[in-house]
Amino acid sequence: xxxxxxxxxxxxxxxxxxxxxxxxxxxxxxxxxxxxxxxxxxxxxxxxxxxxxxxxxxxxxxxxxxxxxxxxxxxxxxxxxxxxxxxxxxxxxxxxxxxxxxxxxxxxxxxxxxxxxxxxxxxxxxxxxxxxxxxxxxxxxxxxxxxxxxxxxxxxxxxxxxxxxxx
Amino acid sequence: xxxxxxxxxxxxxxxxxxxxxxxxxxxxxxxxxxxxxxxxxxxxxxxxxxxxxxxxxxxxxxxxxxxxxxxxxxxxxxxxxxxxxxxxxxxxxxxxxxxxxxxxxxxxxxxxxxxxxxxxxxxxxxxxxxxxxxxxxxxxxxxxxxxxxxxxxxxxxxxxxxxxxxxxxxxxxxxxxxxxxxxxxxxxxxxxxxxxxxxxxxxxxxxxxxxxxxxxxxxxxxxxxxxxxxxxxxxxxxxxxxxxxxxxxxxxxxxxxxxxxxxxxxxxxxxxxxxxxxxxxxxxxxxxxxxxxxxxxxxxxxxxxxxxxxxxxxxxxxxxxxxxxxxxxxxxxxxx
Numbered sequence: 472x473x474x475x476x477x478x479x480x481x482x483x484x485x486x487x488x489x490x491x492x493x494x495x496x497x498x499x500x501x502x503x504x505x506x507x508x509x510x511x512x513x514x515x516x517x518x519x520x521x522x523x524x525x526x527x528x529x530x531x532x533x534x535x536x537x538x539x540x541x542x543x544x545x546x547x548x549x550x551x552x553x554x555x556x557x558x559x560x561x562x563x564x565x566x567x568x569x570x571x572x573x574x575x576x577x578x579x580x581x582x583x584x585x586x587x588x589x590x591x592x593x594x595x596x597x598x599x600x601x602x603x604x605x606x607x608x609x610x611x612x613x614x615x616x617x618x619x620x621x622x623x624x625x626x627x628x629x630x631x632x633x634x635x636x637x638x
Numbered sequence: 639x640x641x642x643x644x645x646x647x648x649x650x651x652x653x654x655x656x657x658x659x660x661x662x663x664x665x666x667x668x669x670x671x672x673x674x675x676x677x678x679x680x681x682x683x684x685x686x687x688x689x690x691x692x693x694x695x696x697x698x699x700x701x702x703x704x705x706x707x708x709x710x711x712x713x714x715x716x717x718x719x720x721x722x723x724x725x726x727x728x729x730x731x732x733x734x735x736x737x738x739x740x741x742x743x744x745x746x747x748x749x750x751x752x753x754x755x756x757x758x759x760x761x762x763x764x765x766x767x768x769x770x771x772x773x774x775x776x777x778x779x780x781x782x783x784x785x786x787x788x789x790x791x792x793x794x795x796x797x798x799x800x801x802x803x804x805x806x807x808x809x810x811x812x813x814x815x816x817x818x819x820x821x822x823x824x825x826x827x828x829x830x831x832x833x834x835x836x837x838x839x840x841x842x843x844x845x846x847x848x849x850x851x852x853x854x855x856x857x858x859x860x861x862x863x864x865x866x867x868x869x870x871x872x873x874x875x876x877x878x879x880x881x882x883x884x885x886x887x888x889x890x891x892x893x894x895x896x897x898x899x900x901x902x903x904x905x906x907x908x909x910x911x912x913x914x915x916x917x918x919x920x921x922x923x924x925x926x927x928x929x930x931x932x933x934x935x936x937x938x939x940x941x942x943x944x945x946x947x948x949x950x951x952x953x954x955x956x957x958x959x960x961x962x963x964x965x966x967x968x969x970x971x972x973x974x
Contacts, residue, residue, distance in 0.1 A: 482743045482787045484736045507941070584852045584894060585940045585947075586903070601941045604898050 487577035487591040489614030495566040498610045502560040504588065504600035509553035510630060516546050523624055525554060528596025530575065535623040543627055555626035560588070560600070561618040562611050574616035583608045590617050677826050678877075683921075684807075684828070685878040687773075689866045690922025691720075692803030692835050693882060695755030696777020698726040699841075699862060700884075700913075701954070702753060703965045717760040726751025730785045730795075731974045743787035747795050748974075750780040761813075770810040771829070777803040779839065791847045799839040801864070806832045827873030834870040835878055839863065853893045860886040864919065882919035887912050894938070902937040905948060913958075928958035934969045947971040 514524035514531055521536040523543065534556060536543055546552070562578065576590040579597060586602040588611070602608055694700055702724035727750070734743030755775040761767055781799025788794070809829035811820045823829035841862035848855040862885070868878030888911035895904040914927045936950025952969030956962060 481789050482734070482741050483790070484743065485733075505942075584849065584854050584892070585938060586894075587941055599941055604896065604903055 485580045485589075485613060487579045487614060489612070491564045491612060491614045491616075493564055495564050497561060497563045498615060499607055500561040500563075502562065502588075502606045502608075503603035504558050504560055504606075505555060505603075505625070506558060506598050506600040507553065507555050508598065510551045511554045513546050513548055513550040513552060515548055516543070518544070523554075525552070525556075525624075527554075527556075528592040528598065529594045530592060532619070532621045534621045536627075537623045537625045540624055540627050542629070543624075546627075546629070551630040553628045553630065554624050557622045557625050558600070559620040559622055561620070562615050563618070565616045575619040576617040578611060578613050578615040578617060580613065581608060581611050590619075677828065677875075680828055681875065681877045685868070685876070686880065686918040686922035688775075688803075688805050688833060688835065688868070688878045688922070689837075689864070689880055689882055689918040691755055691757060691773055691775045691805060692777045692801065692837070692866070693864055693919055694720075694923065695722055695724070695753045695775045696751055696779050696801055696803055697839070697864075698724075698728060698749060698751035698779070699860065699886060701965065703963075705963070717762060718757060719760075720755065720757040722753055722755045724751060724753035726753070726779075727972070729972055729974045734785075734787050737786070741788075744784050745787075746782065747785050747797060748782045749797055749799055752778045766813050766816050768812040769816040770812070772808045772810065773805055774808075775803055775805040777801060779837075781839065785843075793845050795843040795845070797839075797841050797843070799841070801835075801837040801839055801866075803835045803837075804832070805835070824873075827871075827875035830872075831876055832870075832872040833868050833876055833878050835866050835868050837864045837866040839865075853891065856888075856890040856892070858886075858888045858890070860884075860888075862886075864917075866918070880918040882922075883916035884919060885914045885916075899937060902939055902942065905936050905938050905950075906934070907936075908933040908952070924959075925961050926959040928956055928961055930954050930956045936969055936971075940973060945972045945974050947973040 508525065508527040512526040514526050516523055522533055523536050523546070524531060524533050526532075537557075565574065573593065576592045578588065579591045580587070580589040582588075586604070586608065587599055588602055588608065589597060589599045591597050702722040705720040705722070706718070729748055731746045731748060734745045736742075737744045753776075755773070755777070757773040759771040761769045761771065779799050779801035781797055783795055783797030785793050785795040807830060809816075809820065809823065811817045820829060839862060841860060843858060843860050845856060845858040848857070862883060864882040866879050866882065868876065871878070888909050890907065890909040892905060892907040895906055897904045909930075909932045911930045911932075912927060913930070915923065915925055920926055932952055932954040934950055934952035936948035938948055939946040940948070948969070948971045950969050951966070953964065953966045955964045
């Protein structure tokens, strides 16, 4: 390959708007992932049911609170937090004429080596998930539709406490 | 990606050029009998060594550790111990961004390092046998550039850094000859001197990544130049400054092991590299090239703990011109 050819450039910016190839199908379901939502805004706190409502990249989602999370009892609606979230994804190819509910996000970048899946929400926000070790990422590509099923919050940091710690 | 290799225990054999030249001079020409040409030759050697020690002590491209040499220069008697403690690394910041309308991605790149070096030459050949010449060098460098991606696999990273170093020499005269002529050696700028240096360090990193299933194979080449000038000399006769260079060619393999430990995947891998030295760096260390085979076992923390990519242990074996040895230490990588 000539130097001129190397330097001419064939790099492409990652895009979630790529049209997936193949027939509509579920590529992979039940993909356990962990992601960090930072910042996320507390929408509601159900102390009896240990359910936390968070707005992540503009999307309201409801999570259980894992037993090991201790610092949630004084949370209130409107608080800004950094939340580590356990979620389950379904990745699929939508029919060309989209029917039913739209996907929660689309795949932006796939890194099978480090088991990273970066997705783009419909409002343009992005999040990078760490995929569980034995979950298959085979066949997942940029542009695939993603349905996100919230499971639980496994770590939580209030932004004011982070700021206090940094001071 | 930003990588930092912190050496723990290591023993290396390294050919070092220095004041042992004094002991190679015929006895009648020693000290007060040293001709201006001979003194200039020794100063050149000292200058090259200061430059080499500053690069070895402060540049992030050369690893730290403990070195041992037994006089590789024409059989001149010297027993040299050198220890380098260093912290630093290099890293590309963020994800690649499009460069205008070109199909080229780019991301800023930062590089930095700081180190401290101590080197003791225990002279063995008469008439200076028993004397010790000690160098202490502090060096710090910082700089950056950009990485340009011309495809998803191929990238170029031109960078420029500035390297500052301060070196002190202390000469311990135990031999009769040394004690007698120490003042004259000091006057000539051959003993008990200090000097500051600054260097400009242009470099280009060329990197090609080949994904193989989940493994990553990275081919890289790093041609690097050092253009050094001395200042703040304690003796006006000192001559420090010149040109050095090195080229590192490396193959790195990064293999996920599909085994989890404490919630983090184990990864194995390592690299095979050859470093060719040029100019004063080659002359000052007495080393033409160094080969290194490195193995590591690390835990994957990427996207799990701040910007940490992996944390584990690594070990290297080195061999080359006048050098062999090994090093073991923590292996840490960051991705910003």
